[in-house]
Amino acid sequence: MAMNDATPPAPPGTLRLRRMGIDTYQEPVLYMHSGCHVCHSEGFEAQSRVEVGLGGRTIVATLNVVSGDFLSPDEAGLSEAAWRLLGASGGDVASLRHPPPLESLGHVRAKVYGRRLTQAAADAVITDIAAGRYSDLQLACFVTACAGDLLDLEETVAITRAMVRAGERMHWSEGPVMDKHCVGGIPGNRTTMLVVPIATACGLRMPKTSSRAITSPAGTADTMETLAPVDLDVPHIQRVVERTGGCIVWGGAVRLSPADDVLIRVERPLDLDSQGQLVASILSKKAAAGATHVLIDMPVGPTAKVRGVHAASVLARALRDVGQAMGLHVRVAQTDGLAPVGRGIGPALEARDVLAVLRGDPGGPADLAQRAAMLAGELLEMGNAAAAGTGASVAEAVLKDGRAWRKFQEICEAQGGMREPPVAPCRQEIVAPRSGTVIGMDNRRLARVAKLAGAPKTPCAGIDLHVRTGEFVERGQPLYTLHAGSPGALAYAADYAHAQHDAVHVIEDD
Amino acid sequence: MAMNDATPPAPPGTLRLRRMGIDTYQEPVLYMHSGCHVCHSEGFEAQSRVEVGLGGRTIVATLNVVSGDFLSPDEAGLSEAAWRLLGASGGDVASLRHPPPLESLGHVRAKVYGRRLTQAAADAVITDIAAGRYSDLQLACFVTACAGDLLDLEETVAITRAMVRAGERMHWSEGPVMDKHCVGGIPGNRTTMLVVPIATACGLRMPKTSSRAITSPAGTADTMETLAPVDLDVPHIQRVVERTGGCIVWGGAVRLSPADDVLIRVERPLDLDSQGQLVASILSKKAAAGATHVLIDMPVGPTAKVRGVHAASVLARALRDVGQAMGLHVRVAQTDGLAPVGRGIGPALEARDVLAVLRGDPGGPADLAQRAAMLAGELLEMGNAAAAGTGASVAEAVLKDGRAWRKFQEICEAQGGMREPPVAPCRQEIVAPRSGTVIGMDNRRLARVAKLAGAPKTPCAGIDLHVRTGEFVERGQPLYTLHAGSPGALAYAADYAHAQHDAVHVIEDD
Known part of the structure; x- marks a missing residue:
């Protein structure tokens, strides 16, 4: 290092942090x-878990x-997730050490070996997970041990309670506090922004x-952010x-x-059907938000999250019991989960x-208005x-009379003030390759097209649907318009839309 | 790109490969x-699984x-594991696409939900795992679903068979083919190099x-590599x-x-006690190597892999049955797993x-000689x-008479020719901080010191133990010598050894 170098060497056991700009999907x-x-003096090896300390904050990273x-021996590089969790800034110097042993993993092992999760065990595991102390492999192990019907009612309640305790809570004065949640799986269906004002x-x-x-x-x-600020702190929310x-x-x-946010990132790629985790995920957020009454919109359909009526009734019972x-x-x-609700996607x-x-x-x-009125009616x-x-x-009356x-x-x-949603500068119509009746739409491929066009990062981007399932279309008639930034x-988006043409909209000759 | 740039642009759907030099611990x-x-045209996102094709070979990477x-938009960087598996060289251009759906994951989910693994299911899962098609999260899910006593005898046999089928096999002419394996957990204990010649x-x-x-x-x-080449292909082994x-x-x-090599990398950090996987791991290697008779050295002790006599007898029965x-x-x-065997570590x-x-x-x-003679005797x-x-x-006679x-x-x-093991150029004695009787040694900390000194990457590095458990030592007497390159x-190594002094050797005042 040159004598006139502006940055003094970091003290022993510490390194200068560098933002690597690597998106590891939250890990x-x-x-x-x-x-x-x-690395040498601490005996770290590839895949070691390392505690990184900066100011009063510590995270555990792999x-x-x-x-x-591209990295120098006197730097510690951080992935985007690590950088954000640590709240680091350029030039920060962090300490690096072995994290304390993860005692709560013993409870996860006990669950794997067939013992039940007690409230104390759930509290210990969930506290460590919320603090980011579990590696992705350890999270996958916990999620697997709780999947299927491996959690009974009491264990689900224990995890739900533990998840509430491990985070912030909102408190409200006496009286009912209403909330709603959609189990999900279909594009559009933006009913919350109608149900709340009703x-x-x-x-x-x-x-x-x-x-x-x-x-x-x-x-x-x-979606709400295109109309008003949504990034409010608790005092502002309360006002x-x-x-x-x-x-x-x-x-x-x-x-x-x-x-819940930590668990979701491993649940998704594993695609394990885990009723207990789903119930704990939904209800812990609602309880932490201080809700007293919760309406669950559960779309049922082959490409929705809940695929059939039996699964729906089992899940509904678990939600009510927990x-x-x-x-x-x-x-x-239970609502119709066969197709998107509304026209816009993005x-x-x-x-x-x-x-x-x-x-x-x-x-x-009209479908969006009707769905929202039905759900709002249940809440009322x-x-x-x-x-x-x-x-x-x-x-309906409250909607109609303004x-x-x-x-x-x-x-x-x-x-913070209402604003106009942005409008896309670039558009392209995707037309029907032949005449016939639209007998189905692939929700997942539609979502994919909208994302390739830039949604949600580019708020104006997405899809504007012009036809619905059951409609007759002429060859060359617009099926939807792509919007992009x-x-x-x-x-x-257009390349993909054309390549997947017959799969996005299924058109049957009359 | 300048007109006179030597590298032409890569064809659509392909990118020039770059070795990133990032050790992700095998993933x-x-x-x-x-x-x-x-990335854009294929719709890849962080954590997508991507099939990378080069020549006739494909791998799936996260x-x-x-x-x-530090990475340009027209490059595809590979971790060390990906680079090695793909057999890539500088300047190679690879194709990148979505991998085919991983159908065998359905069998893993079925196992999570409580159904048994059939032979066909085990074959499908293990074939995909051997081909590197499972992400680390998916591997952790499979390992968890098979942990504890969740695999019965038939399922363990099915997985063992599938593991043999998914790799190479060695074939030998008629007659017994002997093999041995140590379940592990104690340093030293290098009996194989004695048992084979006996x-x-x-x-x-x-x-x-x-x-x-x-x-x-x-x-x-x-260890053997310090005395002779060990990196032989099958025809050379047969000769x-x-x-x-x-x-x-x-x-x-x-x-x-x-x-097995793929599964080990996720089993280790999860530290799940999985008898079925352990049995399948050991016996699949032996069956694939063409063995007919297998002796298992099972050290039993609180810091060994097998911690007590009950666990030992359950595991022994599973090994025999499978x-x-x-x-x-x-x-x-079953052997004594309380302490290291031999003096050297490294x-x-x-x-x-x-x-x-x-x-x-x-x-x-003498302890190493005696242990080896006992095990060789069983094999004889x-x-x-x-x-x-x-x-x-x-x-013993065969050892003694040369x-x-x-x-x-x-x-x-x-x-390929015998050679002399290397000798360390740098040494330092670690001495007893006080007089008393050595009542125990921490095998894990001893291993850590040896690794900090450079073992196994630096073959001459490690520890030379001078005292055994039960011996009396004077203050200042050498406990062991560190060897380093x-x-x-x-x-x-010396810093760590001094910091952990009382934990490596436990000395009790007389």
């Missing part, structure tokens, strides 16, 4: 050079040992925290709810049930659908804001 | 830039998306394939065995039961112990080369 990874003195020349316009309280997209082209938080009765904000900003043990009133609404296009329904535009998507009945059997018609629209604008203003993204 | 990882056209500037000197056939160290300071292959009756070679060069189903004669010898130091025993040096480690009796009850004394030593030299010459490595 915190640490990169150290094979010639690094800390080590990858680098012999290439319910709050009828006097119910509904502080709604939503997620951003993980693998879908848009989450409710992404909004006091003033308007409700909110639609991003839950990630308030750390409700953080263990909800009861947690002190929550849970109602489950944040701004879905927001446009929501606005059209709220404003009562004649061309607005649960919260005693409508008599049994009258909820849906009350909700009360929901006024309430929605009020909520947006309270969250750049000509390149438009070309990627 | 094949692919690094693509977030601005990469293939994608990490890079936004840093057994073959008595007329038995013993083509021994051994492993290199994974987490220990030395494997038998590492050596025809000429001498035996061999001691590295099994990794001949791809016996490759699924062995029988595979057509193998299996005998299990390849060259363990080789020195072996040579001392073979040459009958008066100062050679199994192979009818000694009458029942006389095996150990026959083996026949084993001559046979060992013959084997080394046939494997460089002053830096010596300093690392």
Whole structure:
């Protein structure tokens, strides 16, 4: 090192941090050079778990040992997830050491060997998971040990409670606090942004925290963000709810049930059907948000998350039973999960659908309006804001007479100010390759096209559907319009759309 | 790109490969830039599984998306494991696409949900695992689903058979083929290099394939390599065995039961006690090597792999039963697993112990000689080369009269020529901090010190023990000598040895 070098050497046991810009899909990874003195003196090896400390914060990361020349021996590289979790900045110097032994893994092993998870065991495991102390392999082991029907009711309640305890909680004054959740699996279906203004316009309280997209082209938080700020802290959320009765904000900003966010990243690639984990995931978020009444929208269909009526009724019962043990009133609404709901797929296009329904535009998507009114009606009945059997018609009236629209604008203003959703500069129509009846659409491929076009990162990007299942189309008639933020993204999406043409829309000759 | 650039652009769907020099502990990882056209047009995302094709070979790797500037958008970076598996060279251009769906994962899910693994299911799963098609998360899921006592005898046999079928096999002419295996957990204990020459000197056939160290300071292959080449192909192994009756070679060069090598890398960090997997791992290697008679050395002790007598007898029965189903004669010898066997820890130091025993040096480690004679005696009796009850004394005689030593030299010459083990240039004595009786040694910390000194990568590095458990030591008396290849490595090991002084050797005042 030259005498006039501006950066003094880091103290023993520490290294200067470097942001590697490597997206490892949430797993915190640490990169150290094979010639690094800390690596040697601590005896770290590839795949060692290493505790990285910066200021008062520590994370545990998995080590990858680098012999290439893009990392120097006096640097510690961090993956994007590790950089974010540690809250690091350029030039920071961090300490590196062996993490304390992970005692709670003993409970996971005991569960693998067939013993039941006690509340104490669940608390220990979930606390460590929420703190990021489990490697992805250890998370996969825990998820597998809890999959299928391997968790009974008591164990599911124990995990749900532990997940609530391991994060932040929101507290509300006496009285019902309404919430809703969609089990998921179909694009569009952006009912939350309609249900919240309807319910709050009828006097119910509904502080709604939503997620951003993980693998879908848009989450409710992404869609709402095209109309108003969603990244609110707890005091701000409470002010909004006091003033308007409700909110639609991003839950990630308030750390409700953080263990759930960690578990989701390994559950998804394993694609294990784990009822206990699903119930714990849904209800822990709701309990942490301070809800008292929870309505679950459960779309049922072959390409939805819940594929048949038997699975739906088993899951519904588990949600109600665990909800009861947690002190929550849970109602489950089974809905049609065969096709997308609404026309837009992607944040701004879905927001446009929501606005059209709220404003009562004649061309607005009727299916979205109807689905939202049905769900809002259930909530109104649960919260005693409508008599049994009258909820849906009350909700429809609130939509039609503009009360929901006024309430929605009020909520947006309270969250920081309403804005216009962006509009895509690049568009291309995808047309029917032949005449016939559209007998089906592939929800997954539609989602893929929307993501290739740039959704949700580019909020204006996505798909605008022009035909529905059952409609007759002429050869050359537009099936949907691609929206993109750049000509390149438009070309990627169009290439895929053309290559997968017959699979996205299935057209049968008449 | 400049007009006179020597490298033409890669064809569509392909990228130029780059060796990143990142050790991900065996997991094949692919690094693509977030601005990469293939990444966009194929719709790959962080954690996507991607099939990388080069010539006739394909591997499946996990994608990490890079936004840093150390990778260019027209390159595909490979981790060390991916580079090696693909057999890539600098400048190679590879194709990148979505891998076919992993159908066998359905069998893993079925096992998680409580159904039994059939032979067909085991074959499908193990074939995909051996081909590297499972991600580490999916491997952890399979390992967890098979852990504890979740595999019954038939399922264990099915997995063992599948593991043999998924790799290469060695074939031998009619007659007994002897083998031995140590379940492991204690340093030193380098008996194989004594048992093979004793057994073959008595007329038995013993083509021994051994492993290199994974987490220990030395494997038998590492130790043998300090005396003779071990990296032989199958025809060479067969010539050596025809000429001498035996061999001691590295099994990794001949791809016996490759699924086992893949599974081991996730079993280790999970530390799940999985009897079925352990039995399948041991016996699949032996069956693939063409063995007919297998002796298992099972050290039992609180810091060994098998911790108590009950666990030992359950495991022994499973080994015998599965062995029988595979057509193998299996005998299990329970041995003392309380302490290291021999004095050296590290390849060259363990080789020195072996040579001392073979040459009958008066100062050679008696415990190693005795353990080897006992195990060889069992093998002689199994192979009818000694009458029942006389095996150990026959083996001792063969050691004492030099026949084993001559046979060992013959084997080394046939494997490519005998050589002298290297000697460490840097040494340091670690002395007793006080007087008293050594009442115990920590095998794991001893192994750690030896590895910090450089073992097994630096073959001359390791530990030379001077005192045994039960001996009285004076303050300042040498407990052991560190051997290292460089002053830096010596300093690392000595620092740790001093910091952990009381834990490595436990000395009690008299």
